[in-house]
Amino acid sequence: MPGRHRPMATLATVAAAAGVSRQTVSNALNSPDLLRPETLERVQQAIDDLGYTPNRAARNLRTRASHLVGLRIEPALQGNASGLMDRFLHSLVESCKEAGLHVLLFAAEDVNDPLDGYDALLASAAVDAFVVTDTYRGNPQAAWLEARQVPFVAFGRPWAEPHAQHPWVDVDGRAGVGLAVEHLADRGHERIAWVGWQKSSYIGEDRRSGWLDRMHQRGLPTTRLSARGEDTIEFGRRAAHALVEGEQPTAFLCVSDTVAMGVLQAIADCGRRPGADDVAVVGFDDSLAAQVIPPGLTSVRQPLEGVAVEIVRLLEDRLAMRAVEHPHVILAPELRVRGTS
Amino acid sequence: MPGRHRPMATLATVAAAAGVSRQTVSNALNSPDLLRPETLERVQQAIDDLGYTPNRAARNLRTRASHLVGLRIEPALQGNASGLMDRFLHSLVESCKEAGLHVLLFAAEDVNDPLDGYDALLASAAVDAFVVTDTYRGNPQAAWLEARQVPFVAFGRPWAEPHAQHPWVDVDGRAGVGLAVEHLADRGHERIAWVGWQKSSYIGEDRRSGWLDRMHQRGLPTTRLSARGEDTIEFGRRAAHALVEGEQPTAFLCVSDTVAMGVLQAIADCGRRPGADDVAVVGFDDSLAAQVIPPGLTSVRQPLEGVAVEIVRLLEDRLAMRAVEHPHVILAPELRVRGTS
DNA sequence: GAGGCGTCTTGGAACGATCCAGAGGCTGCG
DNA sequence: CGCAGCCTCTGGATCGTTCCAAGACGCCTC
Numbered sequence: 133m134p135g136r137h138r139p140m141a142t143l144a145t146v147a148a149a150a151g152v153s154r155q156t157v158s159n160a161l162n163s164p165d166l167l168r169p170e171t172l173e174r175v176q177q178a179i180d181d182l183g184y185t186p187n188r189a190a191r192n193l194r195t196r197a198s199h200l201v202g203l204r205i206e207p208a209l210q211g212n213a214s215g216l217m218d219r220f221l222h223s224l225v226e227s228c229k230e231a232g233l234h235v236l237l238f239a240a241e242d243v244n245d246p247l248d249g250y251d252a253l254l255a256s257a258a259v260d261a262f263v264v265t266d267t268y269r270g271n272p273q274a275a276w277l278e279a280r281q282v283p284f285v286a287f288g289r290p291w292a293e294p295h296a297q298h299p300w301v302d303v304d305g306r307a308g309v310g311l312a313v314e315h316l317a318d319r320g321h322e323r324i325a326w327v328g329w330q331k332s333s334y335i336g337e338d339r340r341s342g343w344l345d346r347m348h349q350r351g352l353p354t355t356r357l358s359a360r361g362e363d364t365i366e367f368g369r370r371a372a373h374a375l376v377e378g379e380q381p382t383a384f385l386c387v388s389d390t391v392a393m394g395v396l397q398a399i400a401d402c403g404r405r406p407g408a409d410d411v412a413v414v415g416f417d418d419s420l421a422a423q424v425i426p427p428g429l430t431s432v433r434q435p436l437e438g439v440a441v442e443i444v445r446l447l448e449d450r451l452a453m454r455a456v457e458h459p460h461v462i463l464a465p466e467l468r469v470r471g472t473s
Numbered sequence: 474m475p476g477r478h479r480p481m482a483t484l485a486t487v488a489a490a491a492g493v494s495r496q497t498v499s500n501a502l503n504s505p506d507l508l509r510p511e512t513l514e515r516v517q518q519a520i521d522d523l524g525y526t527p528n529r530a531a532r533n534l535r536t537r538a539s540h541l542v543g544l545r546i547e548p549a550l551q552g553n554a555s556g557l558m559d560r561f562l563h564s565l566v567e568s569c570k571e572a573g574l575h576v577l578l579f580a581a582e583d584v585n586d587p588l589d590g591y592d593a594l595l596a597s598a599a600v601d602a603f604v605v606t607d608t609y610r611g612n613p614q615a616a617w618l619e620a621r622q623v624p625f626v627a628f629g630r631p632w633a634e635p636h637a638q639h640p641w642v643d644v645d646g647r648a649g650v651g652l653a654v655e656h657l658a659d660r661g662h663e664r665i666a667w668v669g670w671q672k673s674s675y676i677g678e679d680r681r682s683g684w685l686d687r688m689h690q691r692g693l694p695t696t697r698l699s700a701r702g703e704d705t706i707e708f709g710r711r712a713a714h715a716l717v718e719g720e721q722p723t724a725f726l727c728v729s730d731t732v733a734m735g736v737l738q739a740i741a742d743c744g745r746r747p748g749a750d751d752v753a754v755v756g757f758d759d760s761l762a763a764q765v766i767p768p769g770l771t772s773v774r775q776p777l778e779g780v781a782v783e784i785v786r787l788l789e790d791r792l793a794m795r796a797v798e799h800p801h802v803i804l805a806p807e808l809r810v811r812g813t814s
Numbered sequence: 815g816a817g818g819c820g821t822c823t824t825g826g827a828a829c830g831a832t833c834c835a836g837a838g839g840c841t842g843c844g
Numbered sequence: 845c846g847c848a849g850c851c852t853c854t855g856g857a858t859c860g861t862t863c864c865a866a867g868a869c870g871c872c873t874c
Contacts, residue, residue, distance in 0.1 A: 168853090187598050239563075497824080528860050
């Protein structure tokens with residue numbers, strides 16, 4: 133690194149300038165109430181004059197804390213995750229800032245190993261904690277991190293082990309879909325179809341249960357109104373065509389915006405226009421595409437800003453070693469109503 | 474931070490275990506060729522046995538380098554930037570990993586101050602370098618950072634000062650649009666309209682020049698075939714309607730996917746189908762929406778992976794204080810052909 | 815066999831902060 | 845007046861690594 137114009141000020145420099153000892157300067161920063169006001173001001177003056185900022189590395193070494201939070205960045209998925217991650221990341225960085233933390237991104241050597249990458253950062257004490265995001269495919273990370281007593285918070289429930297004790301924050305997909313059912317039913321729709329993911333997807337089944345339960349609650353039919361498949365446009369299209377040939381639903385509730393795009397195509401194939409012509413479509417994720425496609429896709433929006441806030445809150449508890457009784461937060465999404473419904 | 478099960482191994486621990494001095498262990502890691510093979514192996518064995526990893530903070534303190542690269546994350550924009558950032562970030566993290574660097578995200582207190590946030594990280598020696606991304610609105614950061622001799626690389630040319638000497642990497646928007654003109658002309662289109670951003674946008678004018686020049690080169694008309702406005706769907710729609718009423722272009726070349734979405738809507742308004750019906754549309758950015766909207770929007774794709782690689786390469790030069798003669802890289806985008814053309 | 819050289823190894827110092835124990839001045843109480 | 849106790853401030857030690865200068869050792873040469 134090229135040298136600075138002035139040699140960087142240190143505690144000792146400031147101490148000399150203020151005519152006090154190093155420790156006094158340190159106290160001025162970390163426990164100002166220990167100083168006599170007069171001394172404090174003198175030290176402050178010296179700090180300002182010299183433009184002093186504590187050296188991170190030295191502080192980290194001594195306090196054994198880096199105030200960095202590691203986040204493993206997953207390969208950009210083609211579909212739904214893209215765009216979501218953007219929003220989440222920004223909120224997370226913002227929330228971390230409030231807490232005096234920074235976000236350190238890292239990537240795995242081996243993408244398929246969900247543990248890869250964590251170890252290295254941990255062993256070198258480069259980060260204090262982690263935010264774990266890809267819990268949807270099981271969460272070996274949680275067990276691994278917990279065994280090592282590493283502070284971390286997961287975005288996403290431990291579906292496979294519902295009683296896991298580690299802190300997590302998640303979005304109530306089920307409630308979100310429930311909202312959508314309400315919305316559609318209020319507009320007079322009765323045959324509301326579900327276009328979802330495979331049974332093996334915990335998240336997919338959670339969202340589906342929101343549809344199923346609310347439909348039953350309102351006394352609406354669900355038989356032969358449900359399709360399941362992968363998260364692709366193509367699947368959405370095929371599923372919609374099949375459903376139309378069957379029970380002729382008037383509304384399609386989709387597990388993701390990607391699938392919803394396929395459904396929209398299928399409707400266009402039939403020469404009908406969603407929103408008008410008595411056909412409604414609702415997606416999930418409020419992706420950019422949902423906002424952009426005419427006439428605007430109604431979609432369930434995840435409160436990622438809130439998720440970030442809660443994650444950081446739990447992280448702070450954990451870092452401060454405050455025991456929290458039930459460190460689990462489920463946030464309700466909201467419905468963004470647009471032209472397709 | 475909660476204590477580990479075993480107290481973390483240190484250089485001294487390893488040295489004791491291997492029966493050598495601290496320095497020898499350090500050499501085993503940093504300049505293994507200084508050691509006799511036999512000694513090296515013994516040390517290696519001890520390192521493996523104890524699961525030793527050098528402590529980052531201590532190393533940072535001693536070497537005055539953090540191997541962290543700061544990236545200021547901007548508020549998620551509604552439009553084109555979203556999704557792009559995702560792709561870029563991932564590539565950057567990946568490239569940084571190759572170089573032994575990590576990416577540290579930070580946010581500004583005051584979003585409107587382009588310098589905010591850099592100072593704090595710099596003064597505390599938390600990062601070694603920066604990647605600066607928002608050069609499109611002028612780049613006071615570049616001047617500021619350069620004055621402080623801080624290593625950094627910009628993503629985006631210094632439009633306002635073309636001869637600035639700091640390293641930067643950019644995408645050749647002009648060439649990308651040129652590609653699109655070729656593509657459309659090859660398909661027989663002659664009246665190809667430009668739907669772009671305001672004259673005040675450097676990037677917008679750069680892209681437009683690609684259209685203008687290539688059109689002239691091929692002897693195609695451009696008068697009354699150009700519209701300029703803001704980056705919204707609504708503008709795209711209005712502009713397309715106006716153009717259709719005028720010169721009746723058969724193809725629309727758009728400065729962004731967002732604008733292109735508006736153009737697509739306008740075409741649908743007229744009851745025609747892009748791709749079929751002799752109307753073509755091309756966008757810019759290859760956003761998620763472009764991939765998802767039927768029948769697929771042809772779009773210019775920025776080589777963000779390549780951008781990240783080049784940025785890190787320049788960053789390494791800079792960090793190693795290697796003088797590079799002309800530290801500027803312009804990468805060519807490619808055209809993703811889809812249904813709309 | 816002494817001197818010189820190269821290879822390998824060593825202990826001490828330094829990076830810049832915080833922790834710790836204790837010194838000095840002041841007040842208040844017996 | 846003496847002493848405990850509080851407040852304020854100090855100097856030394858420490859975190860774990862790398863830099864530095866010098867020591868130990870073996871080998872070659874004269």
